[in-house]
Amino acid sequence: MVKKAPRRTAERILEVSLDLFNKFGEPNVSTTLISGALGISPGNLYYHYPAKDELVNALFDRYEAELRPLLLDAITVNDLEGSWQLLQRLFEMNWSHRFLFRDLNDLLSKNRHLETHFQQIQIDLTGALTSLLQRLRAGNVLHMDASQVSTTASNLMVLLCYWFSYVYVQAPRLAASTEQGKLDSARGTHQALSLLAPWLEADDRLLLQELSLGEHCGPLQATTS
Incomplete structure (x- = not known):
């Protein structure tokens, strides 16, 4: 051997x-x-x-290196199922580096490297989400006005950044569980795509529901145990 x-x-x-x-x-x-x-x-x-900051920077750089190819893959997505897969991968990546988002304000206030690079990541990711929504709109998947694309992309960005802080409050003692992380990532994806529901046809709203059921997304439940 x-x-x-x-x-x-x-x-x-x-x-x-x-x-x-x-x-x-x-x-x-x-x-x-x-x-x-x-x-x-x-x-x-x-x-x-x-220094500990160098550890943080190295972990952030590794996160950014994993994110960049995913943003390139995003330009090929033009349907609801592909959107689900893309967003779930983004949520799962954020969960695996969740300390960056859990302590984001503190990290940015004391780390210039993160401050500048995180701003650029938000710009690039928001751009990718905007492009995705525009393709869904061009393909008649989304029936929204052009003026609504930018606002919706920003809302998706906010969910991606702060979703795990929200679910941490719901069940802090389960936050480190890998299984819980997968479930919370799927729930985050459902929550994000639910923002699109008002502009979807009935068939696509049904598809969104089926995708959620396929990932066993259920309601968030706080725990006091």
């Missing part, structure tokens, strides 16, 4: 940091906690990432 090559320390640091940031929030995770979880010395951690 061929032994797998050990993962590089820098990559292991990123993976563990992402997991801890997602579970506890970036402000609540120290470099000491990260090095302890990895079983390495703080000095070894600092060798790869001299």
